[in-house]
Amino acid sequence: xxxxxxxxxxxxxxxxxxxxxxxxxxxxxxxxxxxxxxxxxxxxxxxxxxxxxxxxxxxxxxxxxxxxxxxxxxxxxxxxxxxxxxxxxxxxxxxxxxxxxxxxxxxxxxxxxxxxxxxxxxxxxxxxxxxxxxxxxxxxxxxxxxxxxxxxxxxxxxxxxxxxxxxxxxxxxxxxxxxxxxxxxxxxxxxxxxxxxxxxxxxxxxxxxxxxxxxxxxxxxxxxxxxxxxxxxxxxxxxxxxxxxxxxxxxxxxxxxxxxxxxxxxxxxxxxxxxxxxxxxxxxxxxxxxxxxxxxxxxxxx
Numbered sequence: 001x002x003x004x005x006x007x008x009x010x011x012x013x014x015x016x017x018x019x020x021x022x023x024x025x026x027x028x029x030x031x032x033x034x035x036x037x038x039x040x041x042x043x044x045x046x047x048x049x050x051x052x053x054x055x056x057x058x059x060x061x062x063x064x065x066x067x068x069x070x071x072x073x074x075x076x077x078x079x080x081x082x083x084x085x086x087x088x089x090x091x092x093x094x095x096x097x098x099x100x101x102x103x104x105x106x107x108x109x110x111x112x113x114x115x116x117x118x119x120x121x122x123x124x125x126x127x128x129x130x131x132x133x134x135x136x137x138x139x140x141x142x143x144x145x146x147x148x149x150x151x152x153x154x155x156x157x158x159x160x161x162x163x164x165x166x167x168x169x170x171x172x173x174x175x176x177x178x179x180x181x182x183x184x185x186x187x188x189x190x191x192x193x194x195x196x197x198x199x200x201x202x203x204x205x206x207x208x209x210x211x212x213x214x215x216x217x218x219x220x221x222x223x224x225x226x227x228x229x230x231x232x233x234x235x236x237x238x239x240x241x242x243x244x245x246x247x248x249x250x251x252x253x254x255x256x257x258x259x260x261x262x263x264x265x266x267x268x269x270x271x272x273x274x275x276x277x278x279x280x281x282x283x284x285x286x287x288x289x290x291x292x293x294x295x296x297x298x299x300x301x302x
Contacts, residue, residue: 002042041056054097061080066084071084071086080138080154088159090202092162094137096117097169098126100126102126111197118180120201121178128230130163135230151186155238183293184244184260190232193293215228231266261282273296276299287289
């Protein structure tokens with residue numbers, strides 16, 4: 001089944017497609033045999049539905065990224081996708097690959113030679129939706145008294161919980177984690193960081209102030225306002241971090257994709273800096289009544 005599925009997705013006789021078919025089947029089969037996958041994982045890897053395929057392949061690729069740095073994840077029968085243990089701490093990882101809903105077609109499949117504008121708000125809304133969805137997997141619906149992995153006892157109160165977001169389906173070609181602010185979308189979606197702006201005196205035309213806008217809400221096309229302050233909301237203290245990724249077929253060949261970790265400054269159970277594979281980590285540091293966003297090199301930084 002896997003051979004036929006990869007042949008259908010990568011049908012050319014070019015060296016690139018041949019290598020992807022061979023390596024993809026090898027990596028996926030190893031993942032299935034390791035016990036890290038759900039019972040329907042092979043079916044999803046063979047699906048012609050792009051979202052199902054990439055959701056499952058994202059789990060394969062992220063598990064491989066962990067293994068490359070010496071972290072061997074486990075998989076429970078019920079609960080988040082992966083469990084790792086580090087110095088006595090249990091860290092659960094839940095993986096999501098957002099669908100490109102409402103992201104413009106001309107961005108996802110651009111005509112040759114076309115000039116495009118980054119649809120940053122549409123992409124950011126996919127990040128906020130994905131984070132909300134996986135937050136509710138842990139916490140249950142916010143209007144419910146109980147539920148989710150915590151309420152059911154699958155994840156213990158002292159465990160860490162990380163949401164891994166692979167943005168592969170939100171672009172056409174080059175991996176990209178950065179939004180309009182030049183910070184990762186995961187920062188914008190959780191810490192209210194908006195575009196860089198200048199405040200100019202109308203009379204003198206002098207710049208009075210400069211900095212990133214505080215943007216706690218993202219407008220949807222229908223007029224609704226979507227929260228972008230997850231890590232500043234005490235309800236989300238059980239969320240330890242966002243592991244942001246943009247990885248694809250190229251990461252099957254020992255190549256490193258775009259990876260970043262954004263830490264929750266109010267997390268009940270923070271994870272250590274430098275644990276997860278990433279080029280950079282973002283840690284908000286309390287400065288009285290505000291936070292200073294500290295960017296640190298990750299364990300994959302060169």
